[in-house]
Amino acid sequence: xxxYRVEAHxxxxxxxxxxxxxxSDQLRLRMQFALSQIFVISxxxxxxxxxxxxxxxxxWDVLGRGAFGNLRTLLNDVTLSPMMAVYLSYIRNDKEDPxxxxxxxxxxxxxxxxxxxxxxxxxxxxxxxxxxxxxIPTYTHDDIAGLAxxxxxxxxxxxxxxxxxxxxxxxxxxxxxxxxxxxxxxxPNHHSKSEKKFLGYxxxxxxxxxxxxxxxxxxxxxxxxxxIAPYISKRLIKQFVTSNPSPAYVGRVSAVFANNGSGVRGDxxxxxxxxxxxxxxxxxxxxxxxxxxxxxxxxxxxxxxxARAFNAxxxxxxxxxxxTGDSSDLSQGILDAPTVFNFWRANY
Numbered sequence: 001x002x003x004y005r006v007e008a009h010x011x012x013x014x015x016x017x018x019x020x021x022x023x024s025d026q027l028r029l030r031m032q033f034a035l036s037q038i039f040v041i042s043x044x045x046x047x048x049x050x051x052x053x054x055x056x057x058x059x060w061d062v063l064g065r066g067a068f069g070n071l072r073t074l075l076n077d078v079t080l081s082p083m084m085a086v087y088l089s090y091i092r093n094d095k096e097d098p099x100x101x102x103x104x105x106x107x108x109x110x111x112x113x114x115x116x117x118x119x120x121x122x123x124x125x126x127x128x129x130x131x132x133x134x135x136i137p138t139y140t141h142d143d144i145a146g147l148a149x150x151x152x153x154x155x156x157x158x159x160x161x162x163x164x165x166x167x168x169x170x171x172x173x174x175x176x177x178x179x180x181x182x183x184x185x186x187x188p189n190h191h192s193k194s195e196k197k198f199l200g201y202x203x204x205x206x207x208x209x210x211x212x213x214x215x216x217x218x219x220x221x222x223x224x225x226x227x228i229a230p231y232i233s234k235r236l237i238k239q240f241v242t243s244n245p246s247p248a249y250v251g252r253v254s255a256v257f258a259n260n261g262s263g264v265r266g267d268x269x270x271x272x273x274x275x276x277x278x279x280x281x282x283x284x285x286x287x288x289x290x291x292x293x294x295x296x297x298x299x300x301x302x303x304x305x306x307a308r309a310f311n312a313x314x315x316x317x318x319x320x321x322x323x324t325g326d327s328s329d330l331s332q333g334i335l336d337a338p339t340v341f342n343f344w345r346a347n348y
Contacts (some may be wrong), residue, residue, distance in 0.1 A: 010322070012056045016334045018319040020300075021307045027287040031067040031272055032060070033300075034239035036335060038232070038341045039063065039078050039116055041087040042328075043335050056335050058234040059083040068269035070234065071257075072223045075117070079215065080184045084108075085154060088340070091184075092167060095152045095192035104192065110149035111340055113139050113199075118227040119346065125258075126251035127230040138197060138227055146198035153191025153211040161192065162170045199225065223266060229257035233271060235346060240272070241281045243348075245294040249280040296345075299330040 020029060041059055064076035078084050085091040090108040114120055118138045131134045151299055158166035167187050172253040188209035196203040196214065201221045207340055223227065233253040237245045253274045260270035275281065287293040297305070303324070306312075325333020337343050 010029065011019075011199070012060070012322075013058070013321075013323060013334060016060075017304075017321045020304045021312060023317065026308075027065065027073065027272070028067045030301075031268070033334075034236060035063045035067065036060070037239065038235055039074075039084070040340045040342050041081075041083050042333060042337045042339070043333075045087050045336060046299075046309065055083050055086075057275055060335065066268070068272070071228075071266035071268055072219065075112075075219045076215075079108075079112075079151075079219065080097075080117070080154070082156070082184055090151045090154060091156045092190075093148075093152045096149065096189050103145070104148040104152045104189050105142050106148040108151050109198075110144045112222065113147070114144070115340060115346065117222045118225055119231045123227045123230045124247075125226075125230055125254045126247035126307075127254065128247050136220070143198040146196045147218060149192040149194060149196045150203070150214045152210065153172075153187045153189070155187055155190070156183050159183050161185060161187065163187060163327045169275060193223050212234075221306070228266075228333070229254040233257050236271065237275050238295065240275055241295070242293050244292045246280060249278055252278055283339045299332045300324060300334070 023029060023312070043056055062074075062077045062081055064265075065190060066077060082091070085108075088108040088111055089105050091154065093105045093108075094102065096103055096306060121135040122138055122139055124130055155167045156169055160166070167190060189305075191209045191211040193206050193209050195205040196218075197222055198218070201217075203217055230250055233256075234250045237253060246327040253271060257267075257271050259264055260267035264270075282285075304320070323336070324330040325335055325336035328339075332343055
């Protein structure tokens with residue numbers, strides 16, 4: 001994605017603005033940007049901030065590769081991203097220990113359900129709550145605790161992994177032996193072998209540790225849950241078209257998520273096409289007549305639109321717009337949300 005001109009976040013930020021202003025594949029970049037506000041990591045995290053360009057660039061590339069791909073593949077790539085594991089604290093997440101009273105870290109188990117896939121209440125295919133005003137929670141704390149056991153036994157890549165040094169390293173290395181951004185691997189001795197119950201599904205207890213198999217099953221359960229199609233569809237509609245989509249609009253896009261026309265579930269390219277070509281998105285007369293239609297253009301999108309509309313150029317080849325999040329005038333920066341909830345809540 002980016003030529004790392006300096007070993008700092010400045011290189012990643014500069015490469016983002018360079019690509020946003022100059023690259024021709026704007027739809028992929030817009031989808032990448034939208035996904036970064038669903039699968040949130042933030043450079044506000046001290047560990048991510050310390051590492052600089054490689055870590056954030058590697059995660060950004062994961063979203064770019066998955067922009068028009070299948071959400072099931074993206075879920076796996078995000079889960080095994082070192083930056084997500086650092087940000088949501090499941091790096092070196094160890095199995096339960098009844099002697100010491102240790103329990104697996106529940107952070108990722110909670111957020112992958114709450115923010116990345118399902119939301120907090122059960123949904124109909126059109127995104128309306130099941131039960132109307134009497135909403136039904138999507139999951140309980142028991143579901144979080146059961147799913148947390150799945151995400152144990154994951155830590156840094158090492159050419160010679162062991163259960164002491166490479167497992168316990170606080171910063172084994174964001175770059176592997178080939179100079180590429182590092183990745184996560186499974187450490188079976190640290191993975192829970194006990195029963196794992198969540199969302200009405202059970203992974204039985206086993207005498208053999210199978211972290212890869214357990215993660216695969218868990219992500220399959222999330223991917224096939226009734227909520228994921230309307231939840232992801234509505235979030236993407238709100239990123240691209242309107243903050244207040246009708247249930248019918250959500251339902252049409254949700255149906256494409258469930259089946260892209262060729263029997264494939266979770267095809268993000270097909271979902272995005274359905275969002276942008278839906279009658280509710282294309283009927284400009286109806287949109288102008290509806291005071292609730294549309295969305296406030298995000299600060300970073302506004303700047304990019306200005307730069308492209310006026311053919312902004314750089315004299316020396318650098319795109320040093322700099323940091324635009326936190327306390328800057330824009331208050332929005334790339335991979336720089338203040339919390340895992342993004343710059344605003346999913347239902348805002």
